[in-house]
Amino acid sequence: MHFADYLYSPDQLPQGYAETRAFAEDLWNAAAAGRDMKVDARRLPESQVFVSDVRYLMAAVQVPAGRPVFRWNEADGGRPASLAAWREQGGPNFQGLLTGCAYEVLLPDAYFAAWRQADRDTRPFALRAAVEYLKTLFNEPANRIRAVAAPYYEHWLEEWRIGFTLANSDEVVHGVTWPLLGHEDENADLGAEIEALLKSTGIGEVRMLDTRMPLEYCEDCGAPLFPNPDGENVHAELPEDMQGTPAQLH
Template sequence: MRKPRSPARPHLPREAAELTWLATGLSRSGCKLEDAYWEPRLAAAVDELLREDNEADLTAALDLLFEADGPAHDELADMVEARAESTRLDHDGKSWDVLLVACPVLAWSRFSIASPSLSADVMAALKAQLSGHILAKNARVALADFLFSPDQLPRSFCDTFRLTCELGVRALTGRDFKLKPKDLPETNRFLSDTRYLLAAVAVPKGEALFRWNERDGDRDKALAQWSIQATPTVEGLLPGCAFEMLLPDAYHAACQQADQASRTYSLRAAIAFLQTTVGLDTAAMKAVIGPFHDQRLEEYRIGLGPRDSDDIYYGVVWPLLGTEDDNSELVPEIEAILREAGFQDITIHDHRFPMEFCDDCGTPLYPNKEGELVHAEMPEQPSHEAPGMLH
């Protein structure tokens, strides 16, 4: 996953300078033949830094190009992501392609969303379902025995590459990857969040990885079958939660897909939460949308509350992703979701709000109808305490 970049360093180490030169050459290539010259050289340079656990030089090159050359930055970021989530291993006299795969699950609950370890029976069931509906016929698979929150995913490209290699070896030797939950960071509590199953897939060099790479395969059918078959297994891992299965895919692509889908899912979860907790019908609710800026437009914040009051009961953050900016059609998308849910009272502010948070608890402040930033406050609930925020 691409990370926000810090300001560029004035002097680059030799390895980072080499990366910037190669990425710039690739970004300016004018044909496939020239691409074929630059790409293996850039891949080899990235592989060397990943094997050496040299995150600093990867970050330095990405930082410089982010400020100086957008197309070259994108080429380098794509290459680093690709090399971190894949590798080639030799086993039993053959070469195998290995890919780190993420299986995202969107979930929401009025209570805590679990991040549990997986039993041997659960892993066996999930591997059977992956092999039956998602993976190509010659694929081998190994699972990590944990349902990860976003806070518990690998923190760097080098961490991702290390996990790819460790899980890849296990896929080839028929073993699963056992984690020590105490070594993982604790996760924050949100009303709506994403959970991830992580697996490595190994196939003989050059063969299909996924079911939809085969002639009779289809992505939509694969997702439908995965959702049907894996839901009862995942249900036991997420007690008290509503959830939605997303398509398993290459690690970074799946995480980006989950980030995209979680915005709509979080907004719908907040609406359902207010309906079930406060008893408000959407026709009796209001929504207030405002753009929030730092150096650029960073996110939209959506305040939800009763239509006949100035109060904001709950708020949802809708972050910008990837190349989205002020010109992206995000407000109509948000408004369409609210209208579909039955909202009639929607206020859209077009002036810039600062990125302000509560001094006491750190949660975002949300706009009200008058354009003031306020703390979202649920009415007193006698039976349980509501989660603090959505993300």
């Protein structure tokens, strides 16, 4: 097994099938020559900065024809056991690359399947990460944080958005989007899933709006607008005295 020696952000992955095929060929060629693929990170697009997102580790695996690629492909293997083993044995190897970050490693899989699964697993991770981020940033316990979640529509339900405020304020200080995936539509009970997840973080209040919010973005920076406790679409902004690196500048 040989790796591409870089952790890719979603916007650095090859775009479309032709680029993906070319990338795979480079990786296969490196693997066939018995080495890892050297990635020149300066030639990749700059990754955007989020409170939490996904990083991809890519590998080429050579196995004799007809033999399993993954441990969980074997008769006595299984995904849950493989994931537990990978977390325990593989997980710590990422510590040096992700200093000071909370991270979760996901089960290795075929490229597109892993990508789809990562999209799915990122949604709850982003919500939990947002609560951790706000606890640290404001130095407040979870029960002093409030979340307001609402469904966002264009013609149909497009996504859910979750605005976060402190308990004593209606100002939205941070927001997270929860995109729909695959065949999900308004019949999927995403609201219940989001509500249960938010409650499990121990935050003080979870307000679920049943208003259909319009899918609006900031006209200046294109950031999505988030629901405040009054059901209005607002820009998520840190208080002025805290507007450091991750904040909005307008």
